[in-house]
Amino acid sequence: MTLSSRQLINTALLAFLALLPFFTDWVGDSFYTGLVARILILAIAALSLNLLIGYGGMVSFGHAAFVGVGAYVVGIGTFHAFEDGVDWMMNGYIQLAFALLVSAVVALTIGAISLRTRGVYFIMITMAFSQMLYFSAVGVETYGADDGLSIYSRSDMLGLIDLNDEKSLYYLIFVSLLLVLFLMHRLIGSAFGNVIRGSKSNEARMRAIGFSPYKYRLTAFVIAGTIAGYAGFLMANLNDFVSPDMMHWTRSGDLIIMILLGGMASLFGPLYGALAFLMLEELLSSIPLTIGGLHVGEYWQLIFGPLLILVVLYARNGVDSFLPGARKGS
């Protein structure tokens, strides 16, 4: 089997990510393992969102809500285990099962209503639903309201892996990313993926050949929501903390930015996008330039905002268009 130069770059990136904890061990600075772990979790969420936006043409502006739902399941479970001594709620497998189940049910409910609408209305209604979840998290005093919940102990995986070990957690996240990439690859190539993509490019024709796009779109919405919920499960364990802020509409905006920065039409795009997004944040906010007593890095969004506009206007496919073998046009 020969690899194209693009596949080589992708493989090199994955190999680098696989070896990262050893590099940081070698440098003696584990800060970057944590940072990259966060990037990979966001990449998982962005990958799931790309199924909707990039392949399905459904611009969902509330995807962070599912991440929040998954994270809150962990937070609430740990809270009851500590406050009320309900030990089984610490069990990582039960937490995981509930994180997936609850985010799937929430996605099914939101999707069933939202997918009746089109275009701008769909953008707005998904945003509205995520704000509803955001406000309900803000409103519930028991679970910390505005301040969120601290997670005193990470999910207990019964000795199979120890999430308190940063390296084990990193590899859980990395392997999860590989699985999601593989799942997306299979999904997009399947008959199901063809219907989703076909409904994006020509809905009338899809109907004419006998497919009702609604069911397929709803299924895609639930799959994407569930994967995002899984990302939330990982995020809660990485941060030891959940808060309503995870569900705020601007977090959903961040996920869309990642997809856009990475390039929508490619499988690896969201991964590159998540890397680019957080690297840009790190880089721009540490610009060592001082003009008239003002530290430029402190105002990094002043540069990032216009940069985003430029990407939208002139580099439609983001990082993807700079990689070899990029599709021209569109």
Add this chain to the structure above:
Amino acid sequence: MNWLLLLEQILNGFQLGLLLFLLAAGLTLVFGIMDMVNLAHGSLYMMGAYFCATFTGWTGSFLIGALLTLPAVFILGVVVEIVALRTLYARDHLDQVMATFGLILFFNEATRLIWGPIGLAIPLPDFLNQTVEIIPGVPYPAFRLAIIITGFLVAGLLYFIVSRTKLGMLIRAGASNRDMIGALGINIRLLFTLVFGLGAALAGLAGLMAGPILSVEIGMGESILILTLVVIVIGGIGSIKGAFIAAILIGLIDTVGRSFLPEILDLILPSQTAATAAPAISSMMIYLLMALVLAIKPQGLFPPKGVGQ
């Protein structure tokens, strides 16, 4: 139930509703005519408040400050339209959402750079900074009353412009068929720029009126932006009438709901549960309303003819 409190809350609801309408009117026109999602509309509202705080500080008078703010925000809107947004009309909604999201980041950060991270206050002149008795024995802040009156006047003026003037005719024609009025020899670029500037000025007006009540701070545009989007989606994108009705509806439901929902819930739920659930449910109510409206009428309450295929 306390009837005086209810009356006061209804007035507050109208006041919030009219502020929302000022924002929604501009946004729904931009949406309807140019088919453009502009998330940065809330930033223009914020700039209105900041400009007014600065001008009021310079001149020492809120009224002069307010009068200077309107053309300033109009010009800012025109500049933003020409520099950043003009090229986006032909793009899909995703691109527009992202580019205007970038504008929000830019405006927030620029504001923090220029005015600093701490919020500002807009001092009111004495005649607005008092209470008047709307009916004997019921005092109400004069400034809030002024907002309600201004809001209704502007709504009336806008109705007049849109339905009775040449400009309004072009706006309506633009909303129903852009290409056709372009073909008829109307300078559609200039029309778009004017409409955007007008929308910006209305957002600025809302901002300068909200400034003295709320605080003038970074991010003030975002929370109200979401409310405004809810308003135009419920009203039907592109419809000024829909925006007006939905804005008042949202203003009333949000304000009255927040103050009376705890009492109502207390009647049906155990008081412990009611006390916990009330704040969450009252901030969710308008989103529930929106979900309900869209589930029944996916195009909003008043979908304008010709748009929204």
